[in-house]
Amino acid sequence: MNRPLAYGIQLPVQSQSTIYAEPWEAGAGPADLVAVARAADRAGFAYVAACDHVAIPRRLAEAMSTVWYDPVATLAHLAAVTERVRLLSHVAVVGLRHPLLTAKQYATLDHLSGGRLILGVGAGHVREEFEVLGADFERRGAVLDETVDALRAALGPDEFPAHHGKLYDFEGLGQRPRPTQARVPVWVGGSSPPAVRRAALKGDGWLPQGDPRGRLPAQIEKLRRLREDAGIAAPLTIGAITEPLYVGTPAWDVGRRTLTGPPEALAESLRAYSAMGVDQIQVRFRCRSRAELTDQITEFGAEAGPLL
Numbered sequence: 084m085n086r087p088l089a090y091g092i093q094l095p096v097q098s099q100s101t102i103y104a105e106p107w108e109a110g111a112g113p114a115d116l117v118a119v120a121r122a123a124d125r126a127g128f129a130y131v132a133a134c135d136h137v138a139i140p141r142r143l144a145e146a147m148s149t150v151w152y153d154p155v156a157t158l159a160h161l162a163a164v165t166e167r168v169r170l171l172s173h174v175a176v177v178g179l180r181h182p183l184l185t186a187k188q189y190a191t192l193d194h195l196s197g198g199r200l201i202l203g204v205g206a207g208h209v210r211e212e213f214e215v216l217g218a219d220f221e222r223r224g225a226v227l228d229e230t231v232d233a234l235r236a237a238l239g240p241d242e243f244p245a246h247h248g249k250l251y252d253f254e255g256l257g258q259r260p261r262p263t264q265a266r267v268p269v270w271v272g273g274s275s276p277p278a279v280r281r282a283a284l285k286g287d288g289w290l291p292q293g294d295p296r297g298r299l300p301a302q303i304e305k306l307r308r309l310r311e312d313a314g315i316a317a318p319l320t321i322g323a324i325t326e327p328l329y330v331g332t333p334a335w336d337v338g339r340r341t342l343t344g345p346p347e348a349l350a351e352s353l354r355a356y357s358a359m360g361v362d363q364i365q366v367r368f369r370c371r372s373r374a375e376l377t378d379q380i381t382e383f384g385a386e387a388g389p390l391l
Contacts, residue, residue, distance in 0.1 A: 086357055086362070087357075087391060088353065088354070088356060088357045088361065088362070088363065088364055088391040089129040089362060089363040089364070090128060090129060090363065090364050090365075090366055090383075090388060090391065091123075091128055091129045091130035091131065091132060091169075091171065091363060091364075091365050091366070092119075092123055092128055092130075092131055092132065092365065092366055092367065092380070093131075093132045093133075093134070093173060093365055093367060094116060094119060094120065094131050094132060094133055094157075094161075095108050095111070095115070095116075095119060095376065096108050096111045096112070096115050096116050096119070096150075096152075097116060097133045097134065097150075097151070097152035097154075097157050098133070098134040098136075098150065098151050098152070099148040099150035099151075100146065100147050100148060101145075101146050101147070101148065102146075103367060104148070105369070105370055105371065106371075107370070107371060107372050107373065111373065113160070115373045116152075116157070116160075116161065117160075117161065117164050118373055118377055119131075119373065119376060119377060119380070120161040120164065120165055120168070121164060121165060122376075122377040122380045122381055123165075123168055123380055123384075124165040124166055124167060124168040125381070125384070126380050126381050126383065126384025126385065126388070127384045127388055128168055128380070128384065129168070129169060129363060130168060130169040130170065130171040130201060131158075131161060131165075131168055131169075131170065131171065132171040132172070132173035132203070132365070133152060133154040133157045133158055133171075133172060133173070134151060134154065134172075134173060134174070135151070135153075135154045135172060135174065135175045135176050136151040136176070136209065136212065137151075137176075137179060137212050137216065138211070138212055138215065139151065139209065139212075140209065140211040140212075143209065154172045154175060155172075155188045155189065155192055158170040158171075158172070158192055158196075158200075159191075159192050159195060159196070162192065162195055162196035162199060163195075167199075168199070169199045169200070169201050170192065170196055170199050170200050170201065171201040171203050171270070172189075172201075172202055172203045172204070173203040173270075173272065173290060173365075174203040174204055174205030174270075174272035174290060175189075175202065175203060175204050175205070176204075176205060176206070176207035176212070177204045177227065177230045177231075177234065178206065178207060178213075178218055178219070178223050178226040178227050178230055179207065179212060179213065179216050179218050180216075181251070182230050182233035182234050182237055182246070182251055183233075183237055183253060183256065183258070185230075185234060185237075186234055186237030186238050186244075186258060187258055189202055189238065189262075189267070190237075190238055190258065190260060190261060190262045190267075191260060193238075193262035193263050193264055193267060194260040194261070194262060194263055196263075197263055198262070198263030198264040200262070200264065200267055200268075201267075201268045201270055201288075202234070202238070202267055202268065202269050202270070203269075203270045203271075203272055203288075203290050204227065204230075204231060204234075204269060204270070204271055204272065205227070205271070205272035205273055205278075205290075206223045206224050206227045206273060206277075206278065207220075207223055224277050224281075226250060227281065228281060228285065229248045229249060229250050229251060230250075230251070231269060231271070231281070231285045231286075232246065232248065232285070233246040233248060233251045233253075234269065235269070237258065238262055238267045239266075240261065240265065242257045242258065242259055242261065243255055243256065243257045244256075244258070266287075268287040268288060268320070269285070269286055269287050269288070270282075270286055270287060270288030270289065270290050270320065270322070271285060271286035271288070271289060271290065272289075272290035272291075272292060273290075273291075273292050274291045274292040274293070274294050274298075274302065275292075278292075279302060279305055279306060279309075280309060282306060282319070283305070283306045283307075283309035283310050283313070283315075283319070284309060284310070284313055284315070286319065287317070287319065287320060288319060288320030288321070288322060288362075288363075289306060289319060289320070289321050289322055290322045290365075291322060291323060291324065293324050294323070294324075296323075296355065296356075296359075299323060299356075299359050299361065300359050300360075303321055303359060303360045303361070306319060306321065307319075307360075320362045320363060321360055321361050321362050321363075322361065322362065322363050322364070322365060323356050323359075323361045323363075323364050323365070324364070324365045324367075325342070325353060325356070325364050325365065325366050325367070326340050326341065326342050327340060327341040327342070327367050327368070327369050328341065328342050328343075328349060328366055328367065328368050328369070328379075328383070329341050329342070329343045329368060329369045329379065330343075330344075330345075330346055330349060330368070330379050330382045330383050330386070330387065331343070331344070331345065331382070332344070333369070335371065337369040338369065341369050345386075346382065346383065346386030346387035346390065347386075347387075347390060349383070349387050350387045350390035350391055351390075353387070353391060354390075354391060357391070366383070368380065368383070
């Protein structure tokens, strides 16, 4: 029998790339974010997620938009209005900031939320963001590798963490509050060979960058082989981003890629991810309004979730 699949959601409104944002999100705001997060919390979703971009250059603004809420501020706000759902940065571009700054922000978030943080990290892709902040775009992969190590120390139990690396060197500097969790989970995002290797060797989880179903088995096998070769016995939480979903029979054009149908049919299709070795899926529902989205979340949690 397949293992139960956890399911989480990337929040609407807080990032509005034209790749996935629905038209209603353009006029939405904080109240809509709160309503969606609360619906996910009540419906048994494992996490809600927020993205990270500091500033979008004009050359990318038409496609990406410039609407990117700060993930720490957003997740902290939502922590105060939810009870159990975990809070995922998907993903924090941690190479843009000194690891002690990142640790201060996310340790405080974990403390305030009662230990609900999952720190998702990624290398980033917007050159201008790195350049304006004085960060190294060309070597961002190597920077991320060391930053993860530094964050492991800085988010650990020690009030005075220590890290001695090529890029960052610190000790004797205290930071409180400490995270509530003894070990903050670090999930590594990306599907390139370096990102998969980073997830295998440094992560507690892997967040693929939209790999279709057909690509996942080979990626998962690579992750397992890399961890085995490195002698890492700890489990790795393997993720997947599903096709767009719509629970029921839509009365509007939801696009040919969207999985539609009764909860039982959706669950049957999604269980294929578990059979591949996936532990958690990130879902996105097609919707024309906040009300339709919260209805979709509620029905999925009540009817499809228990079948996963």
